[in-house]
Amino acid sequence: MSRYRLAPSPDQVSGLLDLCRHARYVWNLGLEQRLMWRPGRRATPGYVAQARQLTEARAAEPWLKAGSQMVQQQALRDLEQAWRNFWNGTHRRPTWRREGVDEGFRIVGSQVQRVEKLNRKWGRVLVPKVGWIKFRLSCALPAAKSYRVTRDRSGRWHIAFAVIPSVIEAPGNGEIVGVDRGVAVSAALSTGEMLSCPGLSKREQVRLKKLQRRLARAEHGSKRRARVRTAIARWKARETDRRKNWVEQTSTDLARRFDLIRLEDLQIRNLTRSARGTIEQPGRNVRAKAGLNRGILANGWGQLAARLEHKAPGRVQKVNAAYTSQTCSACGHCAPESRENQTVFRCVACRYEANADVNAAINIARGIAAGRAVNARRETAIPASETREPQLATST
Numbered sequence: 498m499s500r501y502r503l504a505p506s507p508d509q510v511s512g513l514l515d516l517c518r519h520a521r522y523v524w525n526l527g528l529e530q531r532l533m534w535r536p537g538r539r540a541t542p543g544y545v546a547q548a549r550q551l552t553e554a555r556a557a558e559p560w561l562k563a564g565s566q567m568v569q570q571q572a573l574r575d576l577e578q579a580w581r582n583f584w585n586g587t588h589r590r591p592t593w594r595r596e597g598v599d600e601g602f603r604i605v606g607s608q609v610q611r612v613e614k615l616n617r618k619w620g621r622v623l624v625p626k627v628g629w630i631k632f633r634l635s636c637a638l639p640a641a642k643s644y645r646v647t648r649d650r651s652g653r654w655h656i657a658f659a660v661i662p663s664v665i666e667a668p669g670n671g672e673i674v675g676v677d678r679g680v681a682v683s684a685a686l687s688t689g690e691m692l693s694c695p696g697l698s699k700r701e702q703v704r705l706k707k708l709q710r711r712l713a714r715a716e717h718g719s720k721r722r723a724r725v726r727t728a729i730a731r732w733k734a735r736e737t738d739r740r741k742n743w744v745e746q747t748s749t750d751l752a753r754r755f756d757l758i759r760l761e762d763l764q765i766r767n768l769t770r771s772a773r774g775t776i777e778q779p780g781r782n783v784r785a786k787a788g789l790n791r792g793i794l795a796n797g798w799g800q801l802a803a804r805l806e807h808k809a810p811g812r813v814q815k816v817n818a819a820y821t822s823q824t825c826s827a828c829g830h831c832a833p834e835s836r837e838n839q840t841v842f843r844c845v846a847c848r849y850e851a852n853a854d855v856n857a858a859i860n861i862a863r864g865i866a867a868g869r870a871v872n873a874r875r876e877t878a879i880p881a882s883e884t885r886e887p888q889l890a891t892s893t
Contacts, residue, residue: 499639501620501632503646503654512627513646513654519564520572520602521594523551527576528591544577565625568602575603601647609643609658622656632656650730665752665808674755675862676801677821677854678763680792681839684747684801685854687862692747694796695739697732705732736795744797748804752812758805759861762815765799816861825849826859 505513527547534541542550551569555562561569582588604625611623620634624646641658648654675687683694697705708729715722751758769790774780805813822842824831830846837843842853 499636499641499660500655500657501635503630503632503656505627505630505654509624509627509630510654513624513630513648514600515563516565516568516602516624516626516646517600517648518596519561520568521596521599522561523569523572524576524594527573528593531576531580531591544573547573563626565602567604567606567608567625571603571605597650600649601645603643603645605643609641612638614638649734650727651734652727652730653734662807664810665749667756667809667812668753670756672755673757673759673862674751675759675816675858675860676751676761677858677861678761678796678798678801679854680789680796682854683743683796685852685858687855687858689852689855691852691854694743696795697736701732701735705729708732740795740797741800744800744804748801748808751805752809755812757812757814758809759814759816759864760802760805761818761821761861763798763818765793769793814864816864818861821860822853822857824860826851826856826863 530547531541548570551573555566555569576591579588579591583590608623608625612620613622614620614634615631616634618634619631620638621629621631622644623629639658639660641660644656644658646654646656673687677685679685682691684692686692708725712722712725712729715725771790772780772783772786774783780786802813802815820831823833823836825835825842825844825847827849828844828847830844832845835842835844836853838853840853841850842856843850
């Protein structure tokens with residue numbers, strides 16, 4: 498997906514918000530119909546029936562007719578696809594779209610071709626009912642069949658063209674790398690490299706904390722509270738942009754340097770669940786678990802794995818994470834006492850000493866027996882040619 502920053506004028510912002518409002522209204526109304534189904538009742542209307550009802554609603558409501566029919570129909574198509582994904586087990590159940598959070602709409606068909614390049618830095622797109630809007634041309638324009646216009650919580654507008662990402666070819670050097678993801682160190686490689694995901698600086702964190710305290714004192718529904726929320730969203734967006742940029746650079750670098758990339762088989766959604774519990778069975782160490790969850794999400798564990806699979810399909814394997822941090826990469830002895838602390842690993846059998854994260858990454862790169870069992874159980878077993886010792890590049 499190619500994403501660009503839009504630069505609409507104040508009048509165009511008003512038109513874009515109207516389209517977002519229409520798309521959100523149609524989505525929520527269609528979702529409400531779907532959620533009314535109960536066992537024993539007739540089937541709820543699908544896309545065809547809802548599209549027919551939309552035509553009738555546009556004829557009866559002038560404010561709805563003033564919007565783009567394509568935007569409103571596409572909201573129903575997206576809802577239909579969301580339900581199909583849910584029943585197929587690949588996505589969660591569709592939820593309500595909220596104002597200020599889920600702002601966006603999608604354009605398909607011939608309208609997508611109305612995109613022009615103005616110069617080296619700028620392009621423009623013709624959005625229905627709004628007009629030509631300029632956007633920052635950060636990379637070459639793709640040949641896409643649809644695009645989505647979105648607004649994030651900080652007030653920034655973006656346009657994203659739906660294209661199939663290009664695959665990075667394997668270098669053909671036969672090298673294997675293991676990646677151990679952590680909180681203190683975002684990604685430790687079996688080559689000895691320690692990669693850290695950039696976030697907000699200490700000064701920026703202090704500024705964000707002050708804004709959060711100011712938000713807690715602001716009156717609900719006031720203009721002051723809205724301004725503070727926007728300011729907080731801008732700092733959060735800056736942190737998110739830095740994390741995404743790091744993930745893109747790191748995944749591209751690994752896909753270009755290594756033939757095979759092995760990661761821990763981690764269920765990020767399960768790892769970041771809240772430990773709050775219920776009233777009957779309250780959780781333990783809730784605040785500590787919440788801090789761990791924030792650390793996992795801030796280091797982009799799931800994003801890194803997803804982008805590696807996009808850029809190097811078929812060259813990413815997931816290894817069972819059990820005992821990789823307690824096993825000595827020199828002699829293979831497994832003992833919890835060898836992991837002295839967060840950074841030091843000292844084998845109690847052979848006295849081999851190394852960084853704990855790098856030691857785990859080497860075990861992941863070698864594909865221990867537990868890791869081979871995971872791949873055999875899920876898809877296909879690791880070929881015998883790939884269980885050889887990884888050719889570790891010399892760290893610089």
